[in-house]
Amino acid sequence: MKRLLLIFVTILIVSCSFDNKTGIWKDVADISRDNQNPKTITDNNINTKYEDIFIKNKTFNEEVEPLNLFNIKIDKPIRIENWYEKYAVPTNNISNFFYNGNKILLSRSSKLSKFSTGRLNSNRNVLFYKNNLISYDHKGTIFIYSLNLNKKIFEYNFYKKNFKSINKKISLIINENVLYAADNLGYLYSLNLDDKSIIWAKNYGIPFRSNLKFANNQIFLANQDNVIYSINSITGNKNWQFATSHTFLKTDFENNFSLDLINNDLLFLNTSGELYSINYFNQKINWVLNFKSSSPAGDVVLFLSQPIVHKDNNLIITTEKKVISYDITTVSKNWDLSAESNFKPIITTNYTYIILRNNLLICLENLSGKVVWSKNIFTNLSNKETKKNFQSIVDFKLVNNEINIFSKKGYLLSFNSKNGNSNYSSRISKKGISSEVFFLKDYMLFVDNDNKLLKFN
Secondary structure, three states: OHHHHHHHHHHHHHHOOOOOOOOOOOOOOOEEEOOOOOEEOOOOOOEEEEOOOOOOOOOOOOOEOOOOHHHOOOOOOEOOOOEOEOOOOOOOOOOOEOOOOOOOEEEEOOOOOOOOOOHHHOOOOOEEEOOEEEEEOOOOOEEEEEOOOOEEEEEEOOOOHHHOOOOOOEEEEEEOOEEEEEEOOOEEEEEEOOOOEEEEEEEOOOOEOEOOEEEOOEEEEEEOOOEEEEEEOOOOOEEEEEEOOOOOOOOOOOEEEEEEOOOOEEEEEOOOOEEEEEEOOOOOEEEEEEOOOEOOOOOEOOOOEOOOEEEOOEEEEEEOOEEEEEEOOOOOEEEEEEOOEOOOOEEOOOEEEEEEOOOEEEEEEOOOOOEEEEEEOOOOOOOHHHHHHOOOEEEEEEEOOEEEEEEOOOEEEEEEOOOOOEEEEEEOOOOOOOOOOEEEOOEEEEEOOOOOEEEEO
């Protein structure tokens, strides 16, 4: 009897496997678990350097007045037409955004979705393509909201009912007219934005946990075990994969990619504190920087960081303890500063701007790492209520030569980029800010905590 029961259960499991008829996706013909044997990169004879970020140096915590304001020149503001990926560009860095600058609210949409406000869905991925907002809700429904028509023009959910109860976290990227999406269930799929049809969908088995990058018909992403994948954007099949060090300690920091398109290199910082440079044409590993360390007692120390950013050859890594500048080509360290960064840095041609956890806004010289000036962001605020209610920072950008800091509670603080002096402070959204702040064409846009899109001129 037990033997018959075992046979029955085995047949039942096999019959319930993912296939073209019973996959969890609706209206999709190609839903496959990718069991092929892809090319695997090996890490033999690579240049590995270890960086001890836990050397006890005094954390930077002082205000510094600029010596010569006339020497501080930054890049001209650039006008963005579309927002194809998280952080807008392959390098994760835009030096200076163009914006009309009036800060006048033009419109507030109806609710984009009934989005869960839980931790999993905070600061979700939002893109803009051909004057449309593209995002998703916690049930996995991809939707398109038209800025011209002020309404949704498309929404579609790929999951069957038994998967809708699971909160989805989806990473998005657009190339030409195709949207690529990777989720925390291990699925990767592509959607044609012109005819709204599924091109392909794949099951990779392990939840994805990274931003997405695109180059040379390859999609780059990583799973929660710190395995890097190169995926053929046309078929959804693996080109190659590479396993980096896995950590069982989970933090809010996710695997992070940036692209050096000049040298055809993929830069990858994983949750274990390893930074890789891989040529995505020949799959050669150029170098590895290792920021892992352990405490004097031998315990593993959690690795925390902000997303990596670079401009030209200048790569900035912000760990929990340090801000470090490297030359991407020679992998030589330019300088480091003992400081705890609170957000992704902004790199201009000659200067780097960083906001620290001790509320210091600092300007660093790119060549030497010298602190040109530093100011506490609350020092010159006349309104004490702003400081009291400010809460955590959700975004930090250079806009029209001014440094803008946005808070979760909807406050905007603006500072002079030459000396750090306060120029403007106001609460621009009573319902807070729950997305990245976008500067598109002549407008500023973001999603508030009621899941409504706010548009300013």
